[in-house]
Amino acid sequence: MREEGVPDTVDDRLAARLGTLRTEHGWSLDELSRRAGVSRSTLSRLERGELSPTTATLGRLCTVYGRTMSRLLMEVEAEPPRLVPAARQPVWRDEEAGFVRRSVSPPHPGLRAEVVESTLDAGAGIAYADAPVPGVEQHVWVLEGTLGITVDDALHTLREGDCLRFRLRGPSHFHCPGPERVRYALMIVLP
Structure with missing residues (x-):
C-alpha cells in the first residue's frame, strides 16, 4: 500500500531526489541551469516529475552533484538487500x-x-x-x-x-x- 504523498515509482523518486539535491546545494533553478548546461524549464519539469531525464541530462546532473549515475539511482531506491534476484x-x-x-x-x-x-x-x-x-x-x-x-x-x-x-x-x-x-x-x- 502506497503512503499518501510518498513517490511510488523510480521516476517519481528520482524527480524528488533531484529537487532535494538542488535545495541541499542552495542553488536556484537558474544556478543549476548554468552549472549543468540544461535549460531552467527542463530542470523544473524534471523536478516536478513531468519529464523523465535523458541519459545525457542525467549524466550532466550527476557531474554537477559529484555522483555516479548508479549512486544517484541508488539514492532513490530502498536500502539494497545482499541478494538481488x-x-x-x-x-x-x-x-x-x-x-x-x-x-x-x-x-x-x-x-x-x-x-x-x-x-x-x-x-x-x-x-x-x-x-x-x-x-x-x-x-x-x-x-x-x-x-x-x-x-x-x-x-x-x-x-x-x-x-x-x-x-x-x-x-x-x-x-x-x-x-x-x-x-x-x-x-x-x-x-
Missing part, C-alpha cells in the same frame, strides 16, 4: 537514446564498487560531458556485440569477451556500431 534489479531506460541500464549489484553508501549491465541499440551512442567522480575506475566487459568507447581522446573497439579498464577524468563516449545491439557489463569502483 534478477527480477528485482532496478532497470532504467532511455528509449530515445536506445539505452537500457540494469543495476546488477545496486551501490551502497558503505561500498566502493558496483556492477551494471547495459545495452545500447545498434547505431546508438551515449556521450558523457565529464566524469561524475574524477578518477572513478571503470571496467567494461562486452558480453554480446561490439562497443566503441572513447576515453582520453582514444577510441577503443571492444568485441564479445573483450574488457577495457580505465580511470575516468574527463568526457567519454559509448557507441554501438552494430549491426546488432551491444550488451556489456560495467564495473564501477570509486576512488
Whole structure:
C-alpha cells in the first residue's frame, strides 16, 4: 500500500531526489541551469516529475552533484538487500537514446564498487560531458556485440569477451556500431 504523498515509482523518486539535491546545494533553478548546461524549464519539469531525464541530462546532473549515475539511482531506491534476484534489479531506460541500464549489484553508501549491465541499440551512442567522480575506475566487459568507447581522446573497439579498464577524468563516449545491439557489463569502483 502506497503512503499518501510518498513517490511510488523510480521516476517519481528520482524527480524528488533531484529537487532535494538542488535545495541541499542552495542553488536556484537558474544556478543549476548554468552549472549543468540544461535549460531552467527542463530542470523544473524534471523536478516536478513531468519529464523523465535523458541519459545525457542525467549524466550532466550527476557531474554537477559529484555522483555516479548508479549512486544517484541508488539514492532513490530502498536500502539494497545482499541478494538481488534478477527480477528485482532496478532497470532504467532511455528509449530515445536506445539505452537500457540494469543495476546488477545496486551501490551502497558503505561500498566502493558496483556492477551494471547495459545495452545500447545498434547505431546508438551515449556521450558523457565529464566524469561524475574524477578518477572513478571503470571496467567494461562486452558480453554480446561490439562497443566503441572513447576515453582520453582514444577510441577503443571492444568485441564479445573483450574488457577495457580505465580511470575516468574527463568526457567519454559509448557507441554501438552494430549491426546488432551491444550488451556489456560495467564495473564501477570509486576512488
